Amino acid sequence: MAMAIIALTGVACGAAPALTPVTSEGLLERVREFRGRKAVVVHVWATWCAPCVKEFPEFVRMAQARADRIAVIFVSADFPKDADRVREFLAAQGVTRESYIKSESDQKFISALSDQWTGALPATFVFDTSGALVAFAEEALPEGGVSQYIEEVLNP
Amino acid sequence: MKLTYRMGATVLALSAAAFLAAGPAGAERMNKKAKGGAKASQQEELAIGSAAPMADRKMTDVSGKKLSLKSIAGPTGLLVVFSCNTCPFVLAWEDRYAQLAAQSAQAGVGMVLVNSNEGKRNGDDSLDAMKAHAKDREYAVPYLVDARSELADAFGASRTPHVFLFDRDLKLVYRGAIDDNSENAKKVKEDYVADAIGSLVAGEEVEIKTTRSIGCSIKRK
Structure with missing residues (x-):
């Protein structure tokens, strides 16, 4: 049973996750791959971002609980030289599914994701099953309200 | 909808x-x-062409003086940088603050750093911590406390560092990032603020008026 849950959600404790450099183009392609199957939450965070670190476990729990309907893609905005720290954090949080680290200029990455995102972290983008961006949140979501927010924006 | x-x-x-x-x-x-x-x-970012908000509001500087944006502005303009003590992106860009301060002074642009992190005012961004940070980093420009984050709200500042450059009439001509590479000053290709200041000095229109960059969210209460 435990193995089944891990396979479904990509969440488990201690295992080292893959961390792949990603551009906005690659990221949006990943989002499009889920079209017709799942809604997608793209969460941009960083290990140095205190609000990100604080709310991260909520996203992990949400990814686990809604894995049948929602894919959560974590994108670290840490500097590439800090990739090991990112991996350690992800492992400690129990994320085992492939995760990403931003690998292009801020301006290009930010602009491609939303014309409203100024670049502040954390940033959360919610795409529905058609691949449409239906919600964007800059800064942390209300404490304890991540799942509720995601459900609310996916089912307005 | x-x-x-x-x-x-x-x-x-x-x-x-x-x-x-x-x-x-x-x-x-x-x-x-x-x-x-x-x-x-x-709180949308201040629109290009807008007047500097709250320019007469006096704010506490790390020197103990009370300063307004208007009093800091130079004959060519005003450069406002929302900053803080601990954000890694501030720390990464901070090695360019001194150069920016020197360039601003030479151009007749008054430069000021503003700390709007009211959510951390009892900790990392207390006035005492700001004083220590300014001394440690040898800031050559004022570093002001933005009580209740009101200036950040008025500017629509979202992150640190977040830069706003005004002309001699205190109209916004540029907002966004300092340059295009926070991580490495030697790899900068687009020197946004320096170029914008150069345009002000030359009496020309600023070419790149807005940019965006990853940064730490301003910690409002």
Whole structure:
């Protein structure tokens, strides 16, 4: 049973996750791959971002609980030289599914994701099953309200 | 239906229609509407051409003086940098603050650093911590406390560092990042603020008026 849950959600404790450099183009392609199957939450965070670190476990729990309907893609905005720290954090949080680290200029990455995102972290983008961006949140979501927010924006 | 709202400093932007047929970058700006008791007002970034808000408001500097933006502005303009003591992106860009201060002074642009992190005012961003940081980093420009984050709210400043450059009439001519590479000054290709200041000095229109960069969110209360 435990193995089944891990396979479904990509969440488990201690295992080292893959961390792949990603551009906005690659990221949006990943989002499009889920079209017709799942809604997608793209969460941009960083290990140095205190609000990100604080709310991260909520996203992990949400990814686990809604894995049948929602894919959560974590994108670290840490500097590439800090990739090991990112991996350690992800492992400690129990994320085992492939995760990403931003690998292009801020301006290009930010602009491609939303014309409203100024670049502040954390940033959360919610795409529905058609691949449409239906919600964007800059800064942390209300404490304890991540799942509720995601459900609310996916089912307005 | 489209919906945008802010909870605290969180912008929630919702839209229900075809948004990502070719990626979200092409989406129109979303309408704003309050929902679930959230504040209806969204603090959008100050528009290019806008007058410097709260220019007469006096704020406490690390020197102990009370200074206003108007008193800091130079004959050519005013450079406002929302900053803080601990954000890694500030620390990464901070090695360029001194150069920017020197360039601003030479150009007749008054430069000021503003700390709006009211949420950390009892800790990392206390006035004492600001004084220590300014001394440690040898700041050559004022470093002001933005009580209740009111200046940040008025500017629509979202992150640190977040830069706003005004001309001699205190009209906004540039907002965004210092340059295009926070991590490495030697790899900068686009020196946004320096170029904009150069345009001000030359009496020319600033070419790149807005940019965006990853940064730490301003910690409002």
